[in-house]
Amino acid sequence: MPGSPFDDPELAAAMAAAGVDLELMTGVGVVRDQALAVLREIAEAVADGRDDVAHDLIAAIEPDPERDDQAAVAHVIGVGLGLLDTWFTERQPAMPAVRAPRWTTPGRSAATDILAVARKGRAFAATDGLIRRHRGFTVLEGTALAVAGAVQAIAAQSGTAVVDAAADLLIDDAARASLPPRTRRPATPASFRGTGLRAADRAVLAEFAAWLQVQDEIAAPTPELEAGMFQQLLMLARSHDIDPLAASGIDPIIDLILNAEEHAGTELTDSALLALDDYVAFRLDTLDDTAPWEEAQQILQQLGDEHPVVESIAEAFEASRALPDAERIAALAATRVIAAIPAFLEWLGDGRATTVRGSLRRADVPDVAVILGIPSAPRVHSVSNLPALGAWWASLEDGAVIDVGGERVVPGDTGADWSAQAASLKLLETIAVSFISHLILADLASGQPIPDAARAGDAFAALARAIGSDVSDSPTDPTPRTRQTLEGMEQVGMLRRTENGRLEVPELLRATVGSALTITLAFVDDEGDD
Known part of the structure; x- marks a missing residue:
């Protein structure tokens, strides 16, 4: 059975200096072993495609168990994040291939965020920010998925079965057999498991x-x-x-x-x-x-x-939603976010290599920027320099237009037979809302897994005003990054300028932009007030 990922005295000291109680987060003795055991069982279930079993295992983890020999949600999160930090530091040959396994809930998004910070050895240190962004249960799901993905990658690199790799990396059969039985909650519908x-x-x-x-x-x-x-x-x-x-x-x-x-x-x-x-x-x-x-x-x-901002966004949302679906589909299909997909898929072909983080390679950035229709200066060397391009990449993954993993990108389930005309309004909105949300919050594609609240707040206020909301504190002189966000929206056709130079969201797109603003509002409002 592996030792604690916090045996390193320098790392322990750093965590202590940050005010993190390692014992409370990771548990000791039988509690830590219980956390390792459940992570192993989840990893094996995910590898076997038994998602229903994995859901049940996650659902059985109690936030505050009555028995003191049981691992709580915090213990499983702490142990999992600590292991990921250690593995990314010590097992370099396999770790670049780690991707979040497919999943049917927001847990996969949390897993992607977790892996991004774990690659820098900072997953455990980012616990607070991850929970603020995704909420506690989603971080639990994401942690379990990230660990499962790492176990699979290490098993593949070493040529061993997942069950053997899990025993070596987490807890072996003998130690697991000696643990007291875990308490389990009654089974519930899959969509609502593990809620506490x-x-x-x-x-x-x-x-x-x-x-x-x-x-x-x-x-x-x-x-x-x-x-x-x-x-x-x-x-x-x-x-x-x-x-x-x-x-x-x-x-x-x-x-x-x-x-x-x-x-x-x-x-x-x-x-x-x-x-x-x-x-x-x-x-x-x-x-x-x-x-x-x-x-x-x-x-x-x-x-x-x-709350005039919320009310105004809701009014614009409702007015736009009342317009004919066919017209809204046509408006979304005309934006570069959707219209550029066929050309991108033609460029992609059967697949291309990505960076170790699953992003566009430096050499491919100019070509894909041209496809999207945004300028790419010669000095631009990565997606992080082009937030709109990074947001588009993330939205294509969210919409299953592409599937990223193992340092390759290939057409996803919806990308394999793409047709914007045949696509549903729900799918087009999923891609467009994801693009806007990622752009506002500077998500993983720009290398910033936790939102920059001040910048996001400026961009939110500007877009709220463009959708028709009366935001009194909208910046008259937006920051350079906010201007870059608004320029990205304008370049892809989601913003336009009126005759007097004012930015506005086209009426047929207001429900889409309003949906994205609703999603980002919680991050902008709370973080911006700290």
């Missing part, structure tokens, strides 16, 4: 997700995203002894959201209010006794009047 919620909460969450699927308009771009946002609100409420299933709990939840800075780790802002508003509408639509929920709806409506 009560059975009644999970049932309502599943019902709310089903209700979202049949609504003409919802707050988030997709029902899955909104259900995930609401899941976080349920967890937030339970952590403060608030009953989210009662109408009387809505007002206290609103207070928690508006005072997020006073509650460590919540980091929830106005974007959560939109999901909460839909939840209240769901309760009004499905319960017999609606009087208490009508009062809750009035509170939220009054709150909306006090």
Whole structure:
């Protein structure tokens, strides 16, 4: 069984100086061994394609186990991140090939972020930022996926079976057999596993997700995203002894959201209010006794009047969503983000080599920049110098137009038979919303896994104003990086200039841009106020 990844005294000292309690995060003795055992079982299940088993294993990890011989969520995250830091430092031949395994929840996005910082040996040190960005349970999923991907890569490089590599890297059979039985939660629907919620909460969450699927308009771009946002609100409420299933709990939840800075780790802002508003509408639509929920709806409506940015974005979103789908598809297909995909796929062919981080190689940057339609100066040597190009690359991966792994990029599931005319509005919006969100938050493609809140705030305010929102504190003299973000949006056709030189979002694209702003609002608002 491997030793602690924190045996290095210099690393331990650095962590201590940063205020990180290694023992609390990684556990010791049987607790640490339990964390290693569950990571091994998840890695083996993922390698075998048994995602349902992996989901159940992750769901069984308790945030605060009653027994002191059980690994908590924090222990599994801490052990996993520490191992990744060590492996990337000590096992260089195999580690460049590590990619996040395919997954059906936001955990894969967290795994990608985790691997990016682990390549620099800083995954454990980035724990706080990762949790702020992805929330706790998603980081747990991401950690388990990243470890699974690393085990697979090391096994492939050494020519051993995954089960043997997992035993060598994590915990061997003898040590695992000596552990006390792990406590497990009852099985729940795959979409809502591992939430730490009560059975009644999970049932309502599943019902709310089903209700979202049949609504003409919802707050988030997709029902899955909104259900995930609401899941976080349920967890937030339970952590403060608030009953989210009662109408009387809505007002206290609103207070928690508006005072997020006073509650460590919540980091929830106005974007959560939109999901909460839909939840209240769901309760009004499905319960017999609606009087208490009508009062809750009035509170939220009054709150909306006090938050003009959110209200204005929502109004622009609703007006754009009401336009014919065919017209919106045509408008999205005309942007370079979508229109450039056929030429990119022709350039890609059967596949090309990437950097060790899964990005464009320096020699390919100018060619792909031309395809996207953005200028690439001779001095530009990487994607990090062209945020719009990096955001596009990330959006193509999010939309499964490309599949990146093992230092190669190949056509993905949707890219293999691409046709913008035949693509659904949902797919085109997924790609476009991802592009905007990555561009605003300076995501992994630009080498910055944790958002630069000040820059993101400037870009958010400028785009909110361009969509029609009255943002009084929009910068009159934006920073160079904000100008670069806006120029990227203009170059791909998502922004245009009016006769008086004002930037505006075309009406048919306002729902798309509004969706992206809703996603980024939580990061911008909370981080910008620190």
